[in-house]
Amino acid sequence: MTANEPNGRATGASEVAILEAARDLLAEKGLQGLSMRTVAQRVGVSATAIYHYFENKDELVRRVVQGGFRRFGEYIEDAMRRHPRGSLERVRAVGEAYLQFALENQAYFRVLFSLQHPDPHTLEDLPEGGGYGLLRQAVVDAMQAGTMREIDPDLMVMFLWSLTHGLLTISMACRIEQCPEFEREAVSHTPLELFQAFGPLVREGVLGPAGVASAADEQIVSGGE
Amino acid sequence: MTANEPNGRATGASEVAILEAARDLLAEKGLQGLSMRTVAQRVGVSATAIYHYFENKDELVRRVVQGGFRRFGEYIEDAMRRHPRGSLERVRAVGEAYLQFALENQAYFRVLFSLQHPDPHTLEDLPEGGGYGLLRQAVVDAMQAGTMREIDPDLMVMFLWSLTHGLLTISMACRIEQCPEFEREAVSHTPLELFQAFGPLVREGVLGPAGVASAADEQIVSGGE
DNA sequence: ACCGTTAAGTTAACGGCGTTAACCCAGCCA
Protein backbone atom coordinates (compact mmCIF):
# COMPACT_ATOMS: atom_id res chain seq x y z
CA MET A 1 0.00 0.00 0.00
CA THR A 2 1.16 3.48 -0.73
CA ALA A 3 0.49 6.37 1.62
CA ASN A 4 -3.21 6.45 2.37
CA GLU A 5 -5.33 9.21 3.66
CA PRO A 6 -6.76 9.11 7.19
CA ASN A 7 -9.80 7.19 6.04
CA GLY A 8 -9.43 4.01 4.03
CA ARG A 9 -9.11 5.89 0.77
CA ALA A 10 -5.96 5.51 -1.32
CA THR A 11 -4.53 8.01 -3.78
CA GLY A 12 -1.82 8.20 -6.39
CA ALA A 13 -3.27 5.79 -8.89
CA SER A 14 -2.51 7.94 -11.88
CA GLU A 15 -2.75 6.46 -15.32
CA VAL A 16 1.00 6.25 -15.65
CA ALA A 17 1.38 4.60 -12.26
CA ILE A 18 -1.00 1.90 -13.39
CA LEU A 19 0.78 1.47 -16.68
CA GLU A 20 4.13 1.18 -14.95
CA ALA A 21 2.83 -1.37 -12.50
CA ALA A 22 1.34 -3.38 -15.33
CA ARG A 23 4.54 -3.18 -17.32
CA ASP A 24 6.68 -4.31 -14.40
CA LEU A 25 4.33 -7.08 -13.48
CA LEU A 26 4.37 -8.29 -17.05
CA ALA A 27 8.16 -8.28 -17.14
CA GLU A 28 8.39 -10.07 -13.81
CA LYS A 29 5.71 -12.72 -14.00
CA GLY A 30 4.59 -12.86 -17.60
CA LEU A 31 1.15 -12.28 -18.97
CA GLN A 32 -0.68 -14.52 -16.56
CA GLY A 33 0.88 -12.74 -13.61
CA LEU A 34 -0.80 -9.57 -14.77
CA SER A 35 -4.32 -9.43 -13.41
CA MET A 36 -6.44 -6.43 -12.59
CA ARG A 37 -6.14 -7.30 -8.96
CA THR A 38 -2.37 -7.69 -8.87
CA VAL A 39 -1.85 -4.46 -10.78
CA ALA A 40 -4.20 -2.67 -8.42
CA GLN A 41 -2.48 -4.10 -5.40
CA ARG A 42 0.92 -2.95 -6.63
CA VAL A 43 -0.38 0.54 -7.21
CA GLY A 44 -2.02 0.45 -3.80
CA VAL A 45 -5.59 0.74 -4.90
CA SER A 46 -8.61 -1.44 -5.37
CA ALA A 47 -8.99 -3.36 -8.61
CA THR A 48 -12.04 -1.50 -9.78
CA ALA A 49 -10.23 1.84 -9.56
CA ILE A 50 -8.38 0.88 -12.73
CA TYR A 51 -11.61 1.08 -14.66
CA HIS A 52 -11.56 4.84 -14.14
CA TYR A 53 -8.54 4.99 -16.44
CA PHE A 54 -8.95 2.02 -18.74
CA GLU A 55 -12.06 0.58 -20.23
CA ASN A 56 -11.04 -2.99 -19.51
CA LYS A 57 -8.07 -5.28 -19.27
CA ASP A 58 -7.70 -5.49 -23.02
CA GLU A 59 -7.19 -1.78 -23.27
CA LEU A 60 -4.71 -1.83 -20.42
CA VAL A 61 -2.48 -4.42 -22.03
CA ARG A 62 -2.89 -2.73 -25.40
CA ARG A 63 -1.48 0.41 -23.86
CA VAL A 64 1.34 -1.52 -22.27
CA VAL A 65 2.11 -3.07 -25.62
CA GLN A 66 2.12 0.36 -27.23
CA GLY A 67 4.75 1.51 -24.77
CA GLY A 68 6.69 -1.64 -25.52
CA PHE A 69 6.78 -0.86 -29.21
CA ARG A 70 8.03 2.59 -28.41
CA ARG A 71 10.97 1.25 -26.43
CA PHE A 72 11.50 -1.28 -29.19
CA GLY A 73 11.82 1.54 -31.69
CA GLU A 74 14.44 3.22 -29.53
CA TYR A 75 16.61 0.11 -29.52
CA ILE A 76 16.52 0.10 -33.29
CA GLU A 77 17.15 3.80 -33.58
CA ASP A 78 20.26 3.44 -31.44
CA ALA A 79 21.52 0.58 -33.54
CA MET A 80 21.13 2.61 -36.71
CA ARG A 81 22.96 5.55 -35.27
CA ARG A 82 26.00 3.41 -34.72
CA HIS A 83 26.51 2.49 -38.36
CA PRO A 84 26.95 4.52 -41.54
CA ARG A 85 24.05 5.15 -43.85
CA GLY A 86 23.78 2.80 -46.76
CA SER A 87 25.96 0.11 -45.22
CA LEU A 88 24.89 -3.49 -44.96
CA GLU A 89 26.22 -3.40 -41.41
CA ARG A 90 23.50 -0.98 -40.53
CA VAL A 91 20.83 -3.34 -41.79
CA ARG A 92 22.38 -6.20 -39.89
CA ALA A 93 22.60 -4.08 -36.76
CA VAL A 94 18.88 -3.44 -36.91
CA GLY A 95 18.32 -7.18 -36.87
CA GLU A 96 20.63 -7.62 -33.95
CA ALA A 97 18.91 -4.86 -32.04
CA TYR A 98 15.64 -6.66 -32.69
CA LEU A 99 17.07 -9.80 -31.15
CA GLN A 100 18.64 -7.92 -28.29
CA PHE A 101 15.43 -6.19 -27.34
CA ALA A 102 13.46 -9.40 -27.50
CA LEU A 103 15.93 -11.32 -25.39
CA GLU A 104 16.37 -8.61 -22.80
CA ASN A 105 12.60 -8.16 -22.49
CA GLN A 106 11.31 -11.64 -23.08
CA ALA A 107 8.02 -11.49 -21.22
CA TYR A 108 7.40 -8.21 -22.90
CA PHE A 109 8.18 -9.43 -26.38
CA ARG A 110 6.04 -12.52 -25.92
CA VAL A 111 3.06 -10.28 -25.46
CA LEU A 112 3.92 -7.77 -28.15
CA PHE A 113 3.82 -10.52 -30.74
CA SER A 114 1.42 -12.87 -29.06
CA LEU A 115 -0.70 -14.79 -31.51
CA GLN A 116 -3.61 -14.70 -29.13
CA HIS A 117 -4.75 -11.11 -29.40
CA PRO A 118 -8.34 -11.09 -30.56
CA ASP A 119 -7.59 -8.61 -33.30
CA PRO A 120 -3.98 -8.12 -34.32
CA HIS A 121 -2.32 -4.72 -34.15
CA THR A 122 -1.76 -2.66 -37.19
CA LEU A 123 1.75 -1.40 -37.49
CA GLU A 124 0.64 2.06 -36.60
CA ASP A 125 0.66 0.83 -33.04
CA LEU A 126 4.30 1.63 -33.14
CA PRO A 127 5.05 5.30 -33.54
CA GLU A 128 5.29 6.73 -37.01
CA GLY A 129 8.99 6.35 -37.59
CA GLY A 130 8.89 3.03 -35.70
CA GLY A 131 10.76 -0.18 -36.29
CA TYR A 132 9.33 -0.91 -39.69
CA GLY A 133 9.99 2.57 -41.01
CA LEU A 134 13.53 2.60 -39.70
CA LEU A 135 14.45 -0.73 -41.20
CA ARG A 136 12.85 0.34 -44.44
CA GLN A 137 14.96 3.48 -44.49
CA ALA A 138 18.12 1.49 -43.90
CA VAL A 139 17.18 -0.80 -46.76
CA VAL A 140 16.41 2.03 -49.18
CA ASP A 141 19.70 3.70 -48.30
CA ALA A 142 21.60 0.49 -48.88
CA MET A 143 19.98 0.03 -52.25
CA GLN A 144 20.86 3.54 -53.30
CA ALA A 145 24.40 3.09 -52.07
CA GLY A 146 24.65 -0.03 -54.19
CA THR A 147 25.37 -2.36 -51.31
CA MET A 148 22.14 -4.26 -51.86
CA ARG A 149 20.28 -5.37 -54.96
CA GLU A 150 17.46 -3.10 -55.97
CA ILE A 151 14.05 -4.63 -55.56
CA ASP A 152 10.85 -3.50 -53.95
CA PRO A 153 12.08 -2.29 -50.56
CA ASP A 154 8.95 -3.48 -48.77
CA LEU A 155 9.53 -6.96 -50.05
CA MET A 156 13.11 -6.78 -48.84
CA VAL A 157 12.00 -5.54 -45.45
CA MET A 158 9.47 -8.31 -45.08
CA PHE A 159 12.17 -10.79 -46.01
CA LEU A 160 14.61 -9.57 -43.39
CA TRP A 161 11.96 -9.03 -40.78
CA SER A 162 10.46 -12.47 -41.30
CA LEU A 163 13.83 -14.12 -41.03
CA THR A 164 14.72 -12.38 -37.79
CA HIS A 165 11.31 -12.62 -36.24
CA GLY A 166 10.98 -16.25 -37.15
CA LEU A 167 14.32 -17.17 -35.67
CA LEU A 168 13.30 -15.43 -32.50
CA THR A 169 9.84 -16.87 -32.13
CA ILE A 170 11.00 -20.36 -32.95
CA SER A 171 13.66 -20.22 -30.29
CA MET A 172 11.16 -18.87 -27.82
CA ALA A 173 8.49 -21.46 -28.56
CA CYS A 174 10.74 -24.49 -29.06
CA ARG A 175 13.80 -25.35 -27.09
CA ILE A 176 15.87 -26.20 -30.12
CA GLU A 177 19.02 -26.40 -28.01
CA GLN A 178 17.90 -29.62 -26.46
CA CYS A 179 16.56 -31.18 -29.59
CA PRO A 180 18.63 -34.19 -30.68
CA GLU A 181 19.45 -32.75 -34.08
CA PHE A 182 21.10 -29.80 -32.47
CA GLU A 183 22.86 -31.37 -29.56
CA ARG A 184 25.41 -33.14 -31.66
CA GLU A 185 26.05 -30.13 -33.83
CA ALA A 186 28.70 -27.51 -33.96
CA VAL A 187 25.99 -25.06 -34.90
CA SER A 188 25.66 -22.62 -32.09
CA HIS A 189 22.51 -22.48 -30.06
CA THR A 190 21.72 -18.93 -29.10
CA PRO A 191 19.53 -16.91 -31.42
CA LEU A 192 22.21 -14.27 -31.74
CA GLU A 193 24.83 -16.77 -32.86
CA LEU A 194 22.42 -18.33 -35.31
CA PHE A 195 21.55 -14.92 -36.64
CA GLN A 196 25.18 -14.19 -37.31
CA ALA A 197 25.66 -17.57 -38.89
CA PHE A 198 22.86 -16.69 -41.30
CA GLY A 199 25.06 -13.95 -42.77
CA PRO A 200 26.36 -15.76 -45.85
CA LEU A 201 22.94 -17.22 -46.61
CA VAL A 202 21.32 -13.83 -46.43
CA ARG A 203 23.92 -12.19 -48.63
CA GLU A 204 24.39 -14.87 -51.24
CA GLY A 205 21.30 -17.03 -50.95
CA VAL A 206 20.94 -20.77 -50.76
CA LEU A 207 22.61 -21.21 -54.12
CA GLY A 208 25.87 -19.77 -52.93
CA PRO A 209 28.25 -17.03 -54.11
CA ALA A 210 28.58 -18.04 -57.75
CA GLY A 211 25.38 -19.97 -58.04
CA VAL A 212 25.60 -23.58 -57.04
CA ALA A 213 27.97 -25.92 -58.83
CA SER A 214 26.06 -28.32 -61.00
CA ALA A 215 26.60 -31.96 -60.16
CA ALA A 216 28.83 -32.33 -63.20
CA ASP A 217 31.50 -29.76 -62.35
CA GLU A 218 31.28 -30.23 -58.64
CA GLN A 219 34.77 -31.62 -58.28
CA ILE A 220 36.17 -28.78 -60.29
CA VAL A 221 34.92 -26.25 -57.84
CA SER A 222 35.36 -27.92 -54.52
CA GLY A 223 37.28 -31.10 -55.12
CA GLY A 224 34.24 -33.20 -54.37
CA GLU A 225 33.22 -34.62 -51.03
CA MET B 1 -25.62 -34.74 -23.96
CA THR B 2 -24.76 -38.12 -25.32
CA ALA B 3 -26.84 -41.17 -24.47
CA ASN B 4 -27.04 -41.46 -20.71
CA GLU B 5 -27.87 -44.37 -18.56
CA PRO B 6 -31.14 -44.55 -16.65
CA ASN B 7 -29.72 -42.69 -13.68
CA GLY B 8 -27.96 -39.36 -14.10
CA ARG B 9 -24.66 -40.94 -15.02
CA ALA B 10 -23.12 -40.24 -18.40
CA THR B 11 -20.79 -42.49 -20.36
CA GLY B 12 -18.65 -42.35 -23.44
CA ALA B 13 -16.09 -39.86 -22.25
CA SER B 14 -13.16 -41.77 -23.58
CA GLU B 15 -9.80 -40.09 -23.80
CA VAL B 16 -10.10 -39.67 -27.54
CA ALA B 17 -13.59 -38.21 -27.26
CA ILE B 18 -12.25 -35.58 -24.92
CA LEU B 19 -9.30 -34.86 -27.17
CA GLU B 20 -11.56 -34.50 -30.17
CA ALA B 21 -13.90 -32.17 -28.36
CA ALA B 22 -10.97 -30.07 -27.21
CA ARG B 23 -9.52 -29.98 -30.69
CA ASP B 24 -12.79 -28.92 -32.26
CA LEU B 25 -13.46 -26.33 -29.63
CA LEU B 26 -10.01 -24.92 -30.18
CA ALA B 27 -10.52 -24.72 -33.91
CA GLU B 28 -13.94 -23.12 -33.51
CA LYS B 29 -13.45 -20.62 -30.72
CA GLY B 30 -9.72 -20.32 -30.18
CA LEU B 31 -7.80 -21.02 -27.05
CA GLN B 32 -9.98 -19.01 -24.72
CA GLY B 33 -13.06 -20.87 -25.90
CA LEU B 34 -11.50 -24.05 -24.61
CA SER B 35 -12.27 -24.49 -20.94
CA MET B 36 -12.58 -27.64 -18.91
CA ARG B 37 -16.27 -26.97 -18.58
CA THR B 38 -16.95 -26.37 -22.26
CA VAL B 39 -15.01 -29.45 -23.27
CA ALA B 40 -16.86 -31.50 -20.71
CA GLN B 41 -20.19 -30.18 -21.84
CA ARG B 42 -19.47 -31.06 -25.45
CA VAL B 43 -18.50 -34.57 -24.48
CA GLY B 44 -21.61 -34.78 -22.33
CA VAL B 45 -19.96 -35.20 -18.99
CA SER B 46 -19.09 -33.16 -15.93
CA ALA B 47 -15.94 -31.08 -15.96
CA THR B 48 -14.21 -33.02 -13.26
CA ALA B 49 -14.54 -36.25 -15.22
CA ILE B 50 -11.78 -35.00 -17.49
CA TYR B 51 -9.34 -35.27 -14.62
CA HIS B 52 -9.66 -39.03 -14.84
CA TYR B 53 -7.90 -38.89 -18.17
CA PHE B 54 -5.69 -35.81 -17.95
CA GLU B 55 -3.78 -34.46 -15.03
CA ASN B 56 -4.85 -30.90 -15.68
CA LYS B 57 -5.67 -28.47 -18.43
CA ASP B 58 -2.06 -28.00 -19.36
CA GLU B 59 -1.70 -31.66 -20.13
CA LEU B 60 -4.90 -31.65 -22.13
CA VAL B 61 -3.80 -28.85 -24.42
CA ARG B 62 -0.33 -30.34 -24.65
CA ARG B 63 -1.92 -33.49 -25.99
CA VAL B 64 -4.03 -31.53 -28.40
CA VAL B 65 -0.93 -29.73 -29.58
CA GLN B 66 0.82 -33.06 -30.05
CA GLY B 67 -1.95 -34.21 -32.33
CA GLY B 68 -1.68 -30.93 -34.17
CA PHE B 69 1.99 -31.47 -34.86
CA ARG B 70 1.19 -34.89 -36.18
CA ARG B 71 -1.28 -33.54 -38.70
CA PHE B 72 1.22 -30.84 -39.49
CA GLY B 73 3.77 -33.49 -40.34
CA GLU B 74 1.34 -35.16 -42.70
CA TYR B 75 0.86 -31.96 -44.66
CA ILE B 76 4.58 -31.73 -45.14
CA GLU B 77 4.95 -35.37 -46.01
CA ASP B 78 2.36 -34.99 -48.73
CA ALA B 79 4.11 -31.96 -50.14
CA MET B 80 7.39 -33.82 -50.34
CA ARG B 81 5.84 -36.76 -52.10
CA ARG B 82 4.72 -34.51 -54.90
CA HIS B 83 8.20 -33.37 -55.88
CA PRO B 84 11.38 -35.19 -56.89
CA ARG B 85 14.12 -35.84 -54.39
CA GLY B 86 16.92 -33.34 -54.44
CA SER B 87 14.93 -30.64 -56.21
CA LEU B 88 14.68 -27.12 -54.92
CA GLU B 89 10.97 -27.33 -55.70
CA ARG B 90 10.62 -29.93 -53.03
CA VAL B 91 12.15 -27.63 -50.46
CA ARG B 92 9.92 -24.81 -51.54
CA ALA B 93 6.88 -27.08 -51.42
CA VAL B 94 7.62 -27.88 -47.80
CA GLY B 95 7.49 -24.20 -47.03
CA GLU B 96 4.23 -23.81 -48.86
CA ALA B 97 2.74 -26.75 -47.03
CA TYR B 98 3.80 -25.06 -43.81
CA LEU B 99 1.89 -21.96 -44.80
CA GLN B 100 -1.07 -23.92 -46.01
CA PHE B 101 -1.43 -25.85 -42.80
CA ALA B 102 -1.14 -22.74 -40.70
CA LEU B 103 -3.69 -20.82 -42.72
CA GLU B 104 -6.17 -23.66 -42.91
CA ASN B 105 -5.91 -24.30 -39.18
CA GLN B 106 -5.30 -20.87 -37.79
CA ALA B 107 -6.62 -21.29 -34.28
CA TYR B 108 -4.70 -24.49 -34.09
CA PHE B 109 -1.46 -23.03 -35.32
CA ARG B 110 -1.74 -20.09 -32.96
CA VAL B 111 -1.62 -22.50 -30.07
CA LEU B 112 1.04 -24.80 -31.47
CA PHE B 113 3.46 -21.93 -31.61
CA SER B 114 2.05 -19.79 -28.86
CA LEU B 115 4.70 -17.83 -27.03
CA GLN B 116 2.78 -18.21 -23.80
CA HIS B 117 3.40 -21.82 -22.92
CA PRO B 118 5.09 -21.95 -19.54
CA ASP B 119 7.84 -24.19 -20.85
CA PRO B 120 8.32 -24.46 -24.58
CA HIS B 121 8.04 -27.79 -26.37
CA THR B 122 11.05 -29.66 -27.47
CA LEU B 123 10.89 -30.72 -31.07
CA GLU B 124 10.37 -34.28 -30.02
CA ASP B 125 6.78 -33.25 -29.45
CA LEU B 126 6.38 -33.89 -33.10
CA PRO B 127 6.86 -37.49 -34.10
CA GLU B 128 10.34 -38.68 -34.93
CA GLY B 129 10.31 -38.08 -38.63
CA GLY B 130 8.28 -34.91 -38.08
CA GLY B 131 8.39 -31.61 -39.88
CA TYR B 132 11.92 -30.74 -38.93
CA GLY B 133 13.31 -34.09 -39.96
CA LEU B 134 11.48 -34.02 -43.26
CA LEU B 135 12.67 -30.58 -44.20
CA ARG B 136 16.16 -31.54 -43.18
CA GLN B 137 16.05 -34.56 -45.44
CA ALA B 138 14.89 -32.46 -48.36
CA VAL B 139 17.74 -30.07 -47.73
CA VAL B 140 20.37 -32.78 -47.47
CA ASP B 141 19.09 -34.34 -50.68
CA ALA B 142 19.23 -31.02 -52.47
CA MET B 143 22.77 -30.46 -51.34
CA GLN B 144 23.86 -33.85 -52.55
CA ALA B 145 22.10 -33.32 -55.84
CA GLY B 146 24.00 -30.08 -56.23
CA THR B 147 20.93 -27.87 -56.39
CA MET B 148 21.87 -26.11 -53.17
CA ARG B 149 25.13 -24.91 -51.72
CA GLU B 150 26.67 -27.26 -49.21
CA ILE B 151 26.71 -25.91 -45.71
CA ASP B 152 25.66 -27.28 -42.38
CA PRO B 153 22.18 -28.61 -43.16
CA ASP B 154 20.83 -27.68 -39.74
CA LEU B 155 21.84 -24.11 -40.32
CA MET B 156 20.12 -24.18 -43.68
CA VAL B 157 16.99 -25.66 -42.14
CA MET B 158 16.86 -23.03 -39.44
CA PHE B 159 17.26 -20.38 -42.09
CA LEU B 160 14.37 -21.61 -44.19
CA TRP B 161 12.21 -22.43 -41.22
CA SER B 162 12.78 -19.04 -39.63
CA LEU B 163 11.93 -17.25 -42.82
CA THR B 164 8.69 -19.12 -43.31
CA HIS B 165 7.66 -19.14 -39.71
CA GLY B 166 8.43 -15.46 -39.30
CA LEU B 167 6.41 -14.49 -42.33
CA LEU B 168 3.52 -16.44 -40.96
CA THR B 169 3.60 -15.20 -37.40
CA ILE B 170 4.07 -11.62 -38.46
CA SER B 171 1.05 -11.78 -40.71
CA MET B 172 -0.94 -13.38 -37.94
CA ALA B 173 0.07 -10.88 -35.27
CA CYS B 174 0.07 -7.73 -37.38
CA ARG B 175 -2.38 -6.82 -40.08
CA ILE B 176 0.26 -5.70 -42.51
CA GLU B 177 -2.30 -5.46 -45.29
CA GLN B 178 -3.83 -2.39 -43.77
CA CYS B 179 -0.58 -0.75 -42.84
CA PRO B 180 0.02 2.41 -44.87
CA GLU B 181 3.33 1.21 -46.29
CA PHE B 182 1.62 -1.73 -47.85
CA GLU B 183 -1.58 -0.26 -49.08
CA ARG B 184 0.02 1.74 -51.82
CA GLU B 185 2.21 -1.12 -52.93
CA ALA B 186 2.04 -3.60 -55.72
CA VAL B 187 3.53 -6.11 -53.32
CA SER B 188 0.93 -8.71 -52.70
CA HIS B 189 -0.58 -9.13 -49.29
CA THR B 190 -1.26 -12.75 -48.57
CA PRO B 191 1.45 -14.74 -46.86
CA LEU B 192 1.50 -17.22 -49.71
CA GLU B 193 2.08 -14.53 -52.32
CA LEU B 194 4.79 -12.96 -50.22
CA PHE B 195 6.40 -16.33 -49.75
CA GLN B 196 6.56 -16.85 -53.46
CA ALA B 197 7.88 -13.36 -53.99
CA PHE B 198 10.72 -14.25 -51.62
CA GLY B 199 11.98 -16.78 -54.17
CA PRO B 200 14.74 -14.75 -55.80
CA LEU B 201 15.92 -13.41 -52.46
CA VAL B 202 16.16 -16.87 -51.03
CA ARG B 203 18.01 -18.27 -54.00
CA GLU B 204 20.39 -15.42 -54.70
CA GLY B 205 20.48 -13.43 -51.49
CA VAL B 206 20.16 -9.75 -50.89
CA LEU B 207 23.21 -9.04 -53.01
CA GLY B 208 21.62 -10.41 -56.13
CA PRO B 209 22.54 -12.98 -58.79
CA ALA B 210 26.07 -11.81 -59.55
CA GLY B 211 26.72 -10.00 -56.33
CA VAL B 212 25.52 -6.47 -56.27
CA ALA B 213 26.81 -4.06 -58.84
CA SER B 214 29.05 -1.50 -57.27
CA ALA B 215 27.82 2.04 -57.77
CA ALA B 216 30.51 2.54 -60.43
CA ASP B 217 29.55 -0.22 -62.88
CA GLU B 218 25.88 -0.15 -62.21
CA GLN B 219 24.91 1.01 -65.65
CA ILE B 220 27.06 -1.63 -67.30
CA VAL B 221 25.14 -4.43 -65.65
CA SER B 222 21.59 -3.26 -65.72
CA GLY B 223 21.49 -0.09 -67.75
CA GLY B 224 20.83 2.03 -64.70
CA GLU B 225 17.60 2.42 -62.82
C1' DA C 1 -21.87 -66.18 -4.07
C1' DC C 2 -19.57 -62.74 -2.00
C1' DC C 3 -16.10 -59.21 -1.29
C1' DG C 4 -12.57 -55.82 -2.64
C1' DT C 5 -10.74 -53.11 -6.03
C1' DT C 6 -10.84 -50.15 -9.62
C1' DA C 7 -12.59 -47.28 -13.38
C1' DA C 8 -15.67 -43.68 -14.40
C1' DG C 9 -18.65 -40.83 -13.04
C1' DT C 10 -21.08 -37.30 -9.68
C1' DT C 11 -21.87 -32.79 -6.62
C1' DA C 12 -20.10 -29.21 -3.69
C1' DA C 13 -16.85 -26.12 -2.79
C1' DC C 14 -12.53 -23.00 -2.89
C1' DG C 15 -9.97 -19.27 -4.49
C1' DG C 16 -8.91 -16.35 -8.36
C1' DC C 17 -10.37 -13.98 -12.40
C1' DG C 18 -12.76 -9.81 -15.24
C1' DT C 19 -16.40 -6.94 -14.70
C1' DT C 20 -20.62 -4.37 -13.03
C1' DA C 21 -23.50 -1.88 -9.82
C1' DA C 22 -24.16 1.03 -6.15
C1' DC C 23 -22.29 3.99 -3.18
C1' DC C 24 -19.00 7.63 -0.97
C1' DC C 25 -16.67 11.77 -0.60
C1' DA C 26 -13.20 15.74 -1.41
C1' DG C 27 -12.78 19.71 -4.18
C1' DC C 28 -14.31 22.94 -7.30
C1' DC C 29 -17.44 26.34 -9.52
C1' DA C 30 -21.65 29.15 -9.77
Next chain:
DNA sequence: TGGCTGGGTTAACGCCGTTAACTTAACGGT
Protein backbone atom coordinates in the same frame (compact mmCIF):
# COMPACT_ATOMS: atom_id res chain seq x y z
C1' DT D 1 -24.37 26.92 -0.12
C1' DG D 2 -25.25 23.44 -3.22
C1' DG D 3 -24.50 20.42 -6.96
C1' DC D 4 -21.34 18.15 -10.14
C1' DT D 5 -17.52 15.48 -11.04
C1' DG D 6 -13.30 12.71 -10.55
C1' DG D 7 -11.33 9.17 -8.05
C1' DG D 8 -12.02 6.03 -4.97
C1' DT D 9 -14.75 2.15 -2.17
C1' DT D 10 -17.32 -2.60 -1.19
C1' DA D 11 -20.28 -6.27 -2.70
C1' DA D 12 -21.57 -9.23 -5.93
C1' DC D 13 -22.03 -12.03 -10.44
C1' DG D 14 -20.56 -15.54 -13.40
C1' DC D 15 -16.73 -17.98 -15.27
C1' DC D 16 -12.48 -20.36 -14.53
C1' DG D 17 -9.13 -24.45 -12.90
C1' DT D 18 -8.93 -27.58 -9.40
C1' DT D 19 -9.75 -30.51 -5.12
C1' DA D 20 -12.31 -33.40 -2.00
C1' DA D 21 -15.61 -36.62 -0.94
C1' DC D 22 -18.85 -39.48 -2.60
C1' DT D 23 -21.42 -43.04 -5.77
C1' DT D 24 -21.89 -46.60 -8.71
C1' DA D 25 -20.97 -50.38 -12.32
C1' DA D 26 -18.08 -53.96 -13.64
C1' DC D 27 -14.83 -57.41 -12.76
C1' DG D 28 -11.58 -61.00 -10.61
C1' DG D 29 -10.38 -64.12 -7.02
C1' DT D 30 -11.39 -67.24 -3.35
